[in-house]
Amino acid sequence: MRTTLDTLYRLAGALAAVGMIATLVMVTTGIVTRPLGIYLRGTDDYAGYAMAACGFLALAYTFKHGEHIRVTLLIDRIGGSVQRVLQWVALLIGTGVSGALAWYSLRLAWQSHAFGDISQGVDATPLWIPQLSLAIGATVFLIAMLDDLVMTTLGRPCARLANAGQEPARME
Numbered sequence: 001m002r003t004t005l006d007t008l009y010r011l012a013g014a015l016a017a018v019g020m021i022a023t024l025v026m027v028t029t030g031i032v033t034r035p036l037g038i039y040l041r042g043t044d045d046y047a048g049y050a051m052a053a054c055g056f057l058a059l060a061y062t063f064k065h066g067e068h069i070r071v072t073l074l075i076d077r078i079g080g081s082v083q084r085v086l087q088w089v090a091l092l093i094g095t096g097v098s099g100a101l102a103w104y105s106l107r108l109a110w111q112s113h114a115f116g117d118i119s120q121g122v123d124a125t126p127l128w129i130p131q132l133s134l135a136i137g138a139t140v141f142l143i144a145m146l147d148d149l150v151m152t153t154l155g156r157p158c159a160r161l162a163n164a165g166q167e168p169a170r171m172e
Contacts, residue, residue, distance in 0.1 A: 042123030056137025
């Protein structure tokens with residue numbers, strides 16, 4: 001099961017990287033073609049869709065690498081069982097918030113499909129297509145939060161992807 005979950009998180013991270021590259025390609029294409037008098041419909045819109053996909057698809061991957069910003073000022077000063085309880089409560093709240101995010105993202109994509117919503121840009125893209133990456137990213141993030149919540153509840157260390165928690169190289 002651990003291998004499957006880690007593969008899911010890495011796949012989401014890889015898709016986020018593809019979204020980053022797609023953003024770069026769309027923005028660069030728009031910059032290069034406009035002075036040449038060439039207008040490619042939807043490059044701005046698609047760059048925005050790719051950027052949103054990148055942000056959402058990267059949530060689980062960065063969480064499992066321990067790269068999300070965490071305010072540890074209080075938790076680091078408290079030790080023992082109180083610290084574990086606070087971490088568990090934080091994971092419980094985070095799981096609830098990520099669950100709501102996943103639910104409403106999935107619901108938004110479903111409703112956009114059901115109503116036939118299209119973008120207001122010149123490309124007229126069915127909105128459920130870019131919204132699907134948000135829903136997938138939020139759902140994978142919920143799975144990652146549930147993963148950590150279950151591991152913490154069982155008293156086991158939370159699984160992190162390879163190289164997680166290592167100090168970044170310092171510049172001197």
